[in-house]
Amino acid sequence: MSDRLRKILITGSSGFLGAILVESFFKEPWADQDHTQILGLYNKYNDLPTKWPNQQPKVDVSFVTGRVDIRDVKALTDIVTDFSPDIVIHCAALRDLEYCESYPAKAGSVNVVGTENMVSLCNKLGCKLVYISTDMVYDGTATLYNETSGLHPVNEYGKSKAAGEELVRNGLHTDSWTIIRISRLYGVHPLGREPDLARTILERTGNNQEVVLPTDEYRNVTYAPWAAKAIIALSKHNAFGVFHVCGDLPISKYDFGIMIAKQFGSSTERIKPVSSEHYQMSNASHGPAVTRPKRVMLNNTKLRTIIGSKSMMPTIADTLKMFKMDLAEYKVKRKNLKCKM
Numbered sequence: 001m002s003d004r005l006r007k008i009l010i011t012g013s014s015g016f017l018g019a020i021l022v023e024s025f026f027k028e029p030w031a032d033q034d035h036t037q038i039l040g041l042y043n044k045y046n047d048l049p050t051k052w053p054n055q056q057p058k059v060d061v062s063f064v065t066g067r068v069d070i071r072d073v074k075a076l077t078d079i080v081t082d083f084s085p086d087i088v089i090h091c092a093a094l095r096d097l098e099y100c101e102s103y104p105a106k107a108g109s110v111n112v113v114g115t116e117n118m119v120s121l122c123n124k125l126g127c128k129l130v131y132i133s134t135d136m137v138y139d140g141t142a143t144l145y146n147e148t149s150g151l152h153p154v155n156e157y158g159k160s161k162a163a164g165e166e167l168v169r170n171g172l173h174t175d176s177w178t179i180i181r182i183s184r185l186y187g188v189h190p191l192g193r194e195p196d197l198a199r200t201i202l203e204r205t206g207n208n209q210e211v212v213l214p215t216d217e218y219r220n221v222t223y224a225p226w227a228a229k230a231i232i233a234l235s236k237h238n239a240f241g242v243f244h245v246c247g248d249l250p251i252s253k254y255d256f257g258i259m260i261a262k263q264f265g266s267s268t269e270r271i272k273p274v275s276s277e278h279y280q281m282s283n284a285s286h287g288p289a290v291t292r293p294k295r296v297m298l299n300n301t302k303l304r305t306i307i308g309s310k311s312m313m314p315t316i317a318d319t320l321k322m323f324k325m326d327l328a329e330y331k332v333k334r335k336n337l338k339c340k341m
């Protein structure tokens with residue numbers, strides 16, 4: 001593997017994290033003097049732009065896209081071999097918990113078989129694989145999770161992602177894989193696709209609609225552009241092994257909702273605290289009940305050690321300020337993007 005990585009393949013580049021990663025590379029390329037080539041793979045989404053907003057003039061990045069189903073070995077082999085990446089950041093996945101619970105075989109075919117295909121291609125091409133995983137590989141019974149903690153997923157999504165991790169660990173040399181477990185992300189989707197939890201809360205409180213949020217389900221809520229920055233930093237540092245990339249402290253959906261409303265000057269009156277059981281019942285129309293770990297607290301010390309900077313860890317309050325600014329720029333971005341929104 002070359003020391004100066006420049007050809008980067010991002011799977012799931014039409015998704016929330018994948019699109020933010022692409023955008024991050026336009027703001028901060030792999031290396032100042034290098035030309036960075038990015039191939040963004042997507043599955044069904046048709047409107048990936050070839051020019052991204054906020055691109056810094058000095059940044060020399062080219063972006064091409066390719067449509068492929070990662071379960072299709074032949075099509076995937078053709079497109080990946082042709083590009084011959086130095087590094088693959090594998091974001092593509094089915095991540096809707098209710099959908100994965102209803103259709104475990106589909107979750108397995110994308111999250112497990114798709115990952116198996118990527119592993120075998122990375123082996124063949126001798127390139128590094130960064131596998132994006134989740135805190136849902138844990139059951140939430142431990143006080144604090146380190147990267148070495150045992151995996152015990154409690155739902156189909158978590159099981160499929162844990163199985164993907166195992167394929168990565170067992171299928172590649174130790175100096176060619178990184179597994180990055182992230183927690184619940186929030187932020188602005190660069191392509192304007194479905195809003196995340198934070199935007200849903202904002203839209204509903206803005207329209208004076210009631211928002212019901214659980215008080216007893218804690219996760220290390222993480223600002224997505226910050227997570228993308230950390231993923232890129234780990235990749236640049238050639239940091240191999242497993243890492244937790246997440247905000248410092250777990251917070252419940254309810255407390256997060258209150259923080260968002262306050263940050264945007266919205267009323268908190270319509271945000272109603274409920275238990276996670278009640279929340280599940282009120283969302284029953286969206287799909288089957290899915291067991292969720294109650295409290296997953298990830299230790300991110302290993303990330304801090306590699307990155308070597310405290311400033312990489314902004315607080316939730318800090319990232320909410322960034323979110324507010326990004327949301328304000330959103331309308332401008334929409335105009336500049338060459339895609340339907």
Ligand SMILES: NC(=O)c1ccc[n+]([C@@H]2O[C@H](COP(=O)([O-])OP(=O)(O)OC[C@H]3O[C@@H](n4cnc5c(N)ncnc54)[C@H](OP(=O)(O)O)[C@@H]3O)[C@@H](O)[C@H]2O)c1
Binds near residue numbers: 018093132184
């Ligand atoms: N978002 C979170 O809060 C969160 C938290 C923890 C972990 N993660 C992990 O982070 C990664 C990215 O998540 P995300 O939030 O960006 O998900 P997302 O917004 O749902 O995007 C999923 C991406 O995967 C692609 N995809 C789905 N099925 C595919 C297939 N058969 N072949 C090729 N591509 C396929 C989709 O392509 P099309 O849109 O073109 O169909 C899309 O680009 C996932 O691995 C997820 O497990 C996310």
